[in-house]
Amino acid sequence: MRKIFVFLIAVFLCAPAGALSVINDTEAEKVLHKIITPVALAADIPENRLKIHIVNDDDFNAFVSGGEDVFIYTGLLTRIKNTNALQAVVAHELGHMIGGHMQQMSARMDAEMKRTMIIQALGIGLMVAGGNSSLGAGVLAGAGGIAQQSLLSFSRDEERVADDFAVDLLVRANVNPAGLIDVFEQMQNITGAAEAKINKNRTNHPLTAERIKNAGMKISQIKHNGKYKTYDDKEYELVRAKLIGYLYTERQILDKYPYRATDDAAIYARAIGNMRGGALTAARDATQDLIQRNKKNPYYYELLGDIEYQMGHYDDAVVAYERALKLDKNAPQIQTALALVLAERGKPGDNAQAIELCKTSLLAMPAPLTYWVLAKLYNDGREYWALAEFYNMNGDAKKATRFAKRAQQKLAKDSPEYIKAGDILEK
Numbered sequence: 001m002r003k004i005f006v007f008l009i010a011v012f013l014c015a016p017a018g019a020l021s022v023i024n025d026t027e028a029e030k031v032l033h034k035i036i037t038p039v040a041l042a043a044d045i046p047e048n049r050l051k052i053h054i055v056n057d058d059d060f061n062a063f064v065s066g067g068e069d070v071f072i073y074t075g076l077l078t079r080i081k082n083t084n085a086l087q088a089v090v091a092h093e094l095g096h097m098i099g100g101h102m103q104q105m106s107a108r109m110d111a112e113m114k115r116t117m118i119i120q121a122l123g124i125g126l127m128v129a130g131g132n133s134s135l136g137a138g139v140l141a142g143a144g145g146i147a148q149q150s151l152l153s154f155s156r157d158e159e160r161v162a163d164d165f166a167v168d169l170l171v172r173a174n175v176n177p178a179g180l181i182d183v184f185e186q187m188q189n190i191t192g193a194a195e196a197k198i199n200k201n202r203t204n205h206p207l208t209a210e211r212i213k214n215a216g217m218k219i220s221q222i223k224h225n226g227k228y229k230t231y232d233d234k235e236y237e238l239v240r241a242k243l244i245g246y247l248y249t250e251r252q253i254l255d256k257y258p259y260r261a262t263d264d265a266a267i268y269a270r271a272i273g274n275m276r277g278g279a280l281t282a283a284r285d286a287t288q289d290l291i292q293r294n295k296k297n298p299y300y301y302e303l304l305g306d307i308e309y310q311m312g313h314y315d316d317a318v319v320a321y322e323r324a325l326k327l328d329k330n331a332p333q334i335q336t337a338l339a340l341v342l343a344e345r346g347k348p349g350d351n352a353q354a355i356e357l358c359k360t361s362l363l364a365m366p367a368p369l370t371y372w373v374l375a376k377l378y379n380d381g382r383e384y385w386a387l388a389e390f391y392n393m394n395g396d397a398k399k400a401t402r403f404a405k406r407a408q409q410k411l412a413k414d415s416p417e418y419i420k421a422g423d424i425l426e427k
């Protein structure tokens with residue numbers, strides 16, 4: 001445990017300055033994918049090409065890059081009112097793409113951004129890095145407005161065009177375009193005070209009141225029977241609770257979800273907050289309470305596994321993660337979490353099972369933590385390749401090169417890992 005702890009701190013605190021900090025989490029990714037897919041389809045992005053990235057940054061912001069990568073900030077996800085409003089934000093960003101406003105963002109810049117993406121897993125990924133709330137918060141400190149400064153400066157006209165396209169896309173997706181007005185009203189609450197001080201002629205961004213008026217007019221011209229598809233917000237509320245549980249301080253969590261709130265989302269957020277604060281028994285009791293309410297939610301078992309692991313109950317953690325994986329078979333982060341616990345537990349057969357889990361997880365989604373767990377599991381030279389991949393994903397070219405070279409010294413020239421190490425060296 002101690003070894004992991006020191007290792008990951010070193011890695012995360014050395015993230016390159018200005019890097020885009022991205023969160024991996026199976027639950028959040030799946031729910032967001034479900035919410036955004038209809039809008040993406042309306043913009044002619046095939047479902048299997050759509051990639052959603054959760055940027056760990058407290059700005060109320062989102063953007064689209066490269067035509068199919070949607071970046072949504074945690075500052076937006078934790079504040080946005082409902083599913084419909086989130087769909088409206090993405091529709092607006094896709095509107096910039098359709099409007100051809102992204103030319104200024106060159107392919108080079110696009111590649112640069114992806115190169116400096118630092119990917120962090122919630123749950124166990126954070127726990128092995130921290131295990132205490134103060135470090136957890138430090139590790140998750142976001143990148144701070146990078147995209148807004150360097151990538152997003154659209155003109156007033158472009159914003160209006162994007163809003164118009166957004167209304168069209170939402171209607172085409174059979175989503176109520178009124179969500180756009182909800183978003184503007186929320187923006188007004190957040191930025192209203194600042195806007196009041198800005199000279200209207202000198203700002204590039206159309207003032208929010210003007211946008212509400214424009215979008216309202218556009219919506220009033222739409223011919224639609226008004227029977228839009230409605231979305232249940234419950235899954236999204238759980239995702240928001242999860243993000244708040246992981247990203248906010250204990251005090252902020254209780255502000256949002258005071259003890260008198262007894263809905264599932266409130267219990268979820270407080271349980272995660274308890275876990276981060278080291279109140280493991282309380283966290284476990286709350287999670288078991290959630291499981292009693294809904295035995296079919298895989299992510300409650302994931303959280304239970306995280307807590308049991310922290311308590312040092314490896315057998316119970318394995319049982320919990322296996323339950324989670326039975327309910328959600330395609331859950332790369334949970335597969336990695338189970339692999340990590342198996343690697344720590346070290347019973348006969350654990351190592352082989354853990355390696356298989358890592359391989360499955362990497363096929364679905366390459367993630368630094370998974371490579372790092374693999375590096376713990378291999379002991380035949382392939383651990384150097386896994387470390388090379390790990391550092392490569394973390395943007396540390398120097399260490400990636402060093403481990404890729406060492407892997408090639410140890411491995412047979414026709415082995416897949418030798419070839420993959422070569423790919424890293426070519427970069």
Ligand SMILES: [Zn+2]
Nearest residue numbers: 096154159162
């Ligand atoms: Zn815009």
